[in-house]
Amino acid sequence: MRVSRLMLVTLRDDPAEAEIPSHRLLLRAGYIRRIGSGIYAYLPLLWRVLQKVSAIVREEMNATGALETLLPQLQPSELWERSGRWQGYTAGEGIMFHLLDRQGRSLGLGPTHEEVITALAADLLRSYRQLPVCLYQIQTKFRDEIRPRFGLMRGREFIMKDAYSFHADEQDLKAAYGVMDEAYRRIFERCGLRAVAVEADSGAIGGSASQEFMVTADAGEDLILASPDGRYAANQERACSRVEPARPLPVATPPTLLATPGQRSIEALCSAHGFEPSQTVKVLVLLARFASGGAKPVLVSLRGDQCLNTVKLANAISARCTEGGALLSVEPITPEQLLAEGLECWPLGFLGPHLSDALLQGGANWQPRFLRLADPSAADLSAFVCGANRLDHHLVGACWGGAMPTPDIADLRAAQPGDRCLHDPEQRLEASRGIEVGHIFQLGRKYSSALEASFTNESGVEEPLWMGCYGIGVSRLAQAAVEQHHDANGICWPLPIAPYEVIVVVANMQEPAQVALAERLEAALEAGGIEVLLDDRPERAGVKFKDADLIGIPWRVVVGRGAAQGQVELVERRSGERQELAAAVLPAQLIAVVAAGRRGKGAPSR
RNA sequence: CGGGAUGUAGCGCAGCUUGGUAGCGCACUUCGUUCGGGACGAAGGGGCCGCAGGUUCGAAUCCUGUCAUCCCGACCA
Numbered sequence: 196m197r198v199s200r201l202m203l204v205t206l207r208d209d210p211a212e213a214e215i216p217s218h219r220l221l222l223r224a225g226y227i228r229r230i231g232s233g234i235y236a237y238l239p240l241l242w243r244v245l246q247k248v249s250a251i252v253r254e255e256m257n258a259t260g261a262l263e264t265l266l267p268q269l270q271p272s273e274l275w276e277r278s279g280r281w282q283g284y285t286a287g288e289g290i291m292f293h294l295l296d297r298q299g300r301s302l303g304l305g306p307t308h309e310e311v312i313t314a315l316a317a318d319l320l321r322s323y324r325q326l327p328v329c330l331y332q333i334q335t336k337f338r339d340e341i342r343p344r345f346g347l348m349r350g351r352e353f354i355m356k357d358a359y360s361f362h363a364d365e366q367d368l369k370a371a372y373g374v375m376d377e378a379y380r381r382i383f384e385r386c387g388l389r390a391v392a393v394e395a396d397s398g399a400i401g402g403s404a405s406q407e408f409m410v411t412a413d414a415g416e417d418l419i420l421a422s423p424d425g426r427y428a429a430n431q432e433r434a435c436s437r438v439e440p441a442r443p444l445p446v447a448t449p450p451t452l453l454a455t456p457g458q459r460s461i462e463a464l465c466s467a468h469g470f471e472p473s474q475t476v477k478v479l480v481l482l483a484r485f486a487s488g489g490a491k492p493v494l495v496s497l498r499g500d501q502c503l504n505t506v507k508l509a510n511a512i513s514a515r516c517t518e519g520g521a522l523l524s525v526e527p528i529t530p531e532q533l534l535a536e537g538l539e540c541w542p543l544g545f546l547g548p549h550l551s552d553a554l555l556q557g558g559a560n561w562q563p564r565f566l567r568l569a570d571p572s573a574a575d576l577s578a579f580v581c582g583a584n585r586l587d588h589h590l591v592g593a594c595w596g597g598a599m600p601t602p603d604i605a606d607l608r609a610a611q612p613g614d615r616c617l618h619d620p621e622q623r624l625e626a627s628r629g630i631e632v633g634h635i636f637q638l639g640r641k642y643s644s645a646l647e648a649s650f651t652n653e654s655g656v657e658e659p660l661w662m663g664c665y666g667i668g669v670s671r672l673a674q675a676a677v678e679q680h681h682d683a684n685g686i687c688w689p690l691p692i693a694p695y696e697v698i699v700v701v702a703n704m705q706e707p708a709q710v711a712l713a714e715r716l717e718a719a720l721e722a723g724g725i726e727v728l729l730d731d732r733p734e735r736a737g738v739k740f741k742d743a744d745l746i747g748i749p750w751r752v753v754v755g756r757g758a759a760q761g762q763v764e765l766v767e768r769r770s771g772e773r774q775e776l777a778a779a780v781l782p783a784q785l786i787a788v789v790a791a792g793r794r795g796k797g798a799p800s801r
Numbered sequence: 802c803g804g805g806a807u808g809u810a811g812c813g814c815a816g817c818u819u820g821g822u823a824g825c826g827c828a829c830u831u832c833g834u835u836c837g838g839g840a841c842g843a844a845g846g847g848g849c850c851g852c853a854g855g856u857u858c859g860a861a862u863c864c865u866g867u868c869a870u871c872c873c874g875a876c877c878a
Contacts, residue, residue: 204811204828205839206811206812206813206827206828207812207813207826207827207828207839208812208813208814208826208827208828209812209813210812210813211807211812211813211814211871212870212871214871214872222812223812229870231869231870232869232870232871289876290876290877306877307878336878338876338877338878340876340877341802341875341876341877342872342873342874342875342876344871344872348878349876349877349878353878354878355878356878357878407878408878416877417877505875524875526875630878631877631878632878633878634877634878666878667878668877668878669878670878671878672878684838700837702836702837703836703837705836706836734839735835735836735837735838735839735840736836736837736838737836737837737838737839737840738838738839738840739837739838739839740837740838740839741838741839742839744838745839753837755837756837764837
């Protein structure tokens with residue numbers, strides 16, 4: 196392919212909209228153009244990258260026995276109502292684009308395909324003899340992201356590989372999950388990416404076990420906490436750790452009232468009275484809103500030196516409040532909200548776990564009882580300092596039981612870098628950032644039960660199918676590769692996913708000898724199965740070198756001054772290493788090197 | 802949605818405070834000189850100054866509204 200015919204438009208200046216290196220480089224090097232917020236055109240060079248990634252994904256999925264398919268993006272709301280997700284996905288902070296057709300039917304633009312696939316499974320799968328099956332597709336997904344960001348990293352339209360497996364029992368599901376885990380590791384490795392598997396929260400998709408695959412990069416949106424020994428890694432949303440022992444509070448029976456004027460924070464309280472944060476319990480009041488329109492006040496008790504993990508909190512609330520439909524949001528309660536609800540103002544900043552349900556009586560809409568939750572680190576304290584539920588006062592020496600109703604215990608604390616690990620107290624969690632490029636879930640029977648997808652087992656009894664689901668963000672993966680593989684001059688594609696493998700640069704198009712030799716080399720390389728670009732533009736050599744570096748083709752062949760003597764230069768993009776060699780031997784040598792790179796040596800050595 | 806910022810040529814920006822009918826660099830076209838790491842000179846083309854109102858003899862500039870985009874938080878592959 197000739198560069199003059201490639202519609203290649205590179206930019207010398209960084210576009211103002213791009214923040215992170217990969218986004219800047221994809222724009223500058225002519226791989227993508229923004230069409231709208233979170234909506235990008237994949238230009239020809241990027242499309243080749245995406246197809247290469249897709250081909251690797253396809254090979255590895257096929258190798259597991261999965262079947263490729265293509266499901267509709269336009270999905271009837273009725274399916275989503277049956278799974279109970281229509282409200283959650285369209286109302287409130289819902290991310291599903293939805294519309295009415297001309298008959299007034301309600302449709303959604305697929306953000307994911309559990310509903311469709313499960314409906315199909317209900318239709319087609321009748322007997323254990325048909326199981327297991329795994330279907331996958333590589334297709335555009337639509338999500339009305341609250342904040343699209345970083346180019347392809349978080350687009351509103353993006354390419355995803357999603358797979359769904361169906362099993363007769365949980366053991367078989369777990370086996371398939373393990374097979375997918377291995378396939379995923381091979382996919383990322385073959386794409387030349389350094390990726391780590393971490394324990395994850397399963398979020399809106401639901402289900403039990405789930406694992407994310409993170410491409411490590413400073414620009415990643417996720418915080419990973421991992422032990423140095425490599426035995427534990429988790430998304431911070433999910434991560435658990437040991438809590439440091441609290442310093443015991445000298446027992447003061449009965450609890451005494453302490454005047455604490457204006458000391459609304461743990462920090463202010465402790466510095467004024469010489470307490471340690473671990474001797475205190477902080478109480479948060481939040482409001483949980485549900486799809487049904489209901490709202491429940493939640494009282495959360497944490498040890499004063501610990502932080503709330505909002506994902507764990509949302510999970511704990513969802514698990515305990517099943518009747519109101521999906522949990523839409525959990526937000527701190529503000530004085531304005533109390534006023535609007537018709538309640539008198541609470542002494543915010545001085546709350547204790549014994550805040551009375553009586554304070555909720557007479558409210559307009561909220562449920563009249565608190566959901567009382569506590570993290571074990573707070574619940575384990577035998578005596579503590581907490582708010583007195585009275586303005587400018589705290590209680591010293593409070594303890595659980597009696598007037599202090601014992602709360603429901605749930606893991607609610609956010610693990611932090613530096614915390615000791617559960618599996619080995621000698622290990623401390625370390626933080627790094629990652630880009631989530633893959634996620635695998637054991638869904639269990641959540642969707643199959645809701646959508647009545649059942650099969651007849653060996654004993655002739657009908658039961659819901661066991662399901663797994665497995666995603667890879669294909670377009671995100673391509674950008675993550677750039678984030679991980681670039682330098683000051685541009686992109687350094689891992690060879691297996693590079694848009695072209697070799698670029699032949701004619702230093703001076705006015706030298707017929709150079710042009711002729713370059714064309715011969717292009718033909719020889721192509722005959723050897725190499726994907727070759729020929730830079731035949733009437734530009735100065737410097738411009739072409741800059742562009743070649745910017746677009747990141749792994750190997751560059753320069754046909755220049757030595758052309759008359761049959762000498763050319765070979766440059767490796769990643770290392771910058773160059774060698775002079777005879778044009779006659781170049782094709783064979785390069786074909787061998789590229790073939791080795793395709794076999795998975797595209798990954799960097801470090 | 803909350804907080805912050807920005808909309809002027811394809812890209813990056815100046816001009817706005819102090820109204821007088823738009824400019825710089827890159828890119829693009831033509832010619833010449835150059836020709837191995839984003840050359841130089843000359844000549845060109847390209848702008849409802851985001852949109853709509855208002856103030857004014859006159860608005861990119863002042864006022865009001867609106868839309869869009871980007872950044873910081875909650876969502877996710």
